[in-house]
Amino acid sequence: MQKPVTLTTTRKNFHLPVDKILPFLIPIIVILFWQVSSTLGWLSSSVLPSPMAVLQDGIKLTVSGELPKNLSISLYRATVGLLIGGGIGFVLGFINGMSNTFRLLFDSSIQMFRNIPHLALIPLIILWLGINESAKISLVAIGTMFPVYINTFHGIRSVDPDLIEMGKSYQLTKSQMFFKIIFPAALPQILVGIRYALGVMWTTLIVAETISASSGIGYMANNAEDFMDMETVVLCIVVYAVLGKISDLVAKSFESLLLDWQHTGRSNA
Amino acid sequence: MNNSMITIKNVNKIYDNTTALHDVSLDIKQGEFIALVGMSGGGKSTLLRLIAGLEQPTSGSVTINDSSTDSLMRVMFQEDRLLPWMSVLDNLSFGSKDKNTKAHARQLLDLVELGDYANHFPNQLSGGQKQRVALARALMTDPKILLLDEPLGALDALTRRKMQDLILDICQKQNLTTILVTHDVEEAARMADRIVVMKNSTNSYEETCPKNRNVGQIGLVADRVLGEILEEPTLEKQTA
Numbered sequence: 001m002q003k004p005v006t007l008t009t010t011r012k013n014f015h016l017p018v019d020k021i022l023p024f025l026i027p028i029i030v031i032l033f034w035q036v037s038s039t040l041g042w043l044s045s046s047v048l049p050s051p052m053a054v055l056q057d058g059i060k061l062t063v064s065g066e067l068p069k070n071l072s073i074s075l076y077r078a079t080v081g082l083l084i085g086g087g088i089g090f091v092l093g094f095i096n097g098m099s100n101t102f103r104l105l106f107d108s109s110i111q112m113f114r115n116i117p118h119l120a121l122i123p124l125i126i127l128w129l130g131i132n133e134s135a136k137i138s139l140v141a142i143g144t145m146f147p148v149y150i151n152t153f154h155g156i157r158s159v160d161p162d163l164i165e166m167g168k169s170y171q172l173t174k175s176q177m178f179f180k181i182i183f184p185a186a187l188p189q190i191l192v193g194i195r196y197a198l199g200v201m202w203t204t205l206i207v208a209e210t211i212s213a214s215s216g217i218g219y220m221a222n223n224a225e226d227f228m229d230m231e232t233v234v235l236c237i238v239v240y241a242v243l244g245k246i247s248d249l250v251a252k253s254f255e256s257l258l259l260d261w262q263h264t265g266r267s268n269a
Numbered sequence: 270m271n272n273s274m275i276t277i278k279n280v281n282k283i284y285d286n287t288t289a290l291h292d293v294s295l296d297i298k299q300g301e302f303i304a305l306v307g308m309s310g311g312g313k314s315t316l317l318r319l320i321a322g323l324e325q326p327t328s329g330s331v332t333i334n335d336s337s338t339d340s341l342m343r344v345m346f347q348e349d350r351l352l353p354w355m356s357v358l359d360n361l362s363f364g365s366k367d368k369n370t371k372a373h374a375r376q377l378l379d380l381v382e383l384g385d386y387a388n389h390f391p392n393q394l395s396g397g398q399k400q401r402v403a404l405a406r407a408l409m410t411d412p413k414i415l416l417l418d419e420p421l422g423a424l425d426a427l428t429r430r431k432m433q434d435l436i437l438d439i440c441q442k443q444n445l446t447t448i449l450v451t452h453d454v455e456e457a458a459r460m461a462d463r464i465v466v467m468k469n470s471t472n473s474y475e476e477t478c479p480k481n482r483n484v485g486q487i488g489l490v491a492d493r494v495l496g497e498i499l500e501e502p503t504l505e506k507q508t509a
């Protein structure tokens with residue numbers, strides 16, 4: 001009886017790190033290959049600077065304060081834009097999901113507006129608001145509003161009617177009905193919308209900052225391009241990738257925190 | 270003792286162009302256990318939903334003869350309809366933080382022999398366990414009327430039998446007025462005081478079951494009721 005027990009523990013010890021390491025394997029190989037190619041001169045630095053050069057550039061810009069400054073302004077625009085857009089999207093999705101009258105009044109207009117690619121509004125918004133903060137924040141807000149709206153709306157509309165009937169037969173109050181049944185049932189779908197909105201948020205910001213800004217990561221990249229500063233251009237791309245990955249991780253951990261009941265399946269128990 | 274609890278008078282229910290119920294009149298006494306049986310689409314669920322107040326009759330009246338309000342009636346549906354995001358305990362109390370409510374919920378979980386499962390989520394339970402949670406939930410507010418719409422349909426024969434006994438026991442001890450919708454005439458004959466056959470959208474036949482019945486009597490009642498539903502000569506008639 002002793003042996004199988006020791007066997008399973010060694011197995012566990014052997015398996016766990018592999019799960020953690022495996023996702024990083026390809027990025028590490030790519031970076032190594034990239035570095036080796038640059039060092040051996042296969043890859044000209046005018047085409048693509050080496051990872052070490054990009055890293056050094058990053059350190060230099062961090063020390064000079066330029067990177068932190070632009071990073072924080074970009075983060076600020078992204079967060080405020082998402083909060084405004086996501087907030088409006090959620091409220092509209094909630095109202096239209098709960099009330100047929102509001103749905104008839106608003107939904108088709110919203111759907112029509114949604115079909116305009118929001119980046120097409122850049123010239124109009126620059127004309128209206130100039131190139132100050134409100135222009136970029138509005139663009140992010142418009143871009144993130146729709147995914148949150150649509151997913152909140154659908155999440156609420158597709159709550160299992162059997163559960164709603166159950167709630168009625170148990171005489172739940174309107175607010176109990178919403179907080180105990182409708183909102184938790186719609187939450188997975190709402191979170192899908194938020195995760196999608198995070199993607200839209202970064203794309204919109206990159207484009208907006210590249211086209212018209214005097215600060216932010218997008219501006220940094222655009223400015224570096226004017227000076228043929230390859231290292232900084234690549235650095236900005238890397239920063240965007242990292243930011244995207246971080247926001248995805250934040251969204252994922254939110255999901256597993258809020259939807260823990262989904263992970264209590266019998267297989268895991 | 271013999272006062273009626275539920276009075277259904279000339280009830281019609283018409284959906285668009287389907288007549289779900291046609292001129293149904295039925296009187297159900299306080300403490301009585303009624304089984305509603307009949308072919309699929311016969312209007313059993315519709316009648317139950319009208320009694321539960323989840324829908325209104327097209328004409329006629331459904332009267333509940335009891336002055337107490339909200340917690341009077343509880344429905345147990347064919348599916349468990351538990352909230353997957355709440356623990357078993359919270360499903361009973363709808364997440365109430367009230368100490369007495371929680372204590373009551375724990376008592377009922379003990380009653381359905383799920384005391385150890387209070388903090389499990391529904392997807393960690395078996396089908397029979399979920400139905401027991403649903404039963405406990407239906408009993409939370411000490412209802413006087415229990416409406417059961419094929420609650421045991423999805424269970425295996427053994428679990429089903431245990432649930433039947435549990436429900437009977439609870440209904441007798443708490444003197445509940447119970448309406449059980451079922452496809453299973455055997456189940457009806459085992460559990461009910463009175464079996465009502467729903468056919469062609471109306472209650473076409475009734476059978477009062479003997480008290481303290483034995484297996485043979487259950488079989489006979491079941492056979493007679495089945496004959497009524499299918500309009501076939503029954504064993505008794507054949508041998509007579």
Ligand SMILES: Nc1ncnc2c1ncn2[C@@H]1O[C@H](COP(=O)(O)OP(=O)(O)OP(=O)(O)O)[C@@H](O)[C@H]1O
Nearest residue numbers: 284285287288289308309310311312313314315316
């Ligand atoms: N919401 C509805 N809209 C339209 N027709 C309905 C509705 N509910 C029930 N019906 C119709 O009413 C009739 C009776 O349905 P009901 O659900 O009461 O039957 P049932 O006896 O419970 O059947 P089963 O044993 O299959 O559950 C059926 O013909 C059904 O199609």
Ligand SMILES: [Mg+2]
Nearest residue numbers: 313314315418
């Ligand atoms: Mg039915």
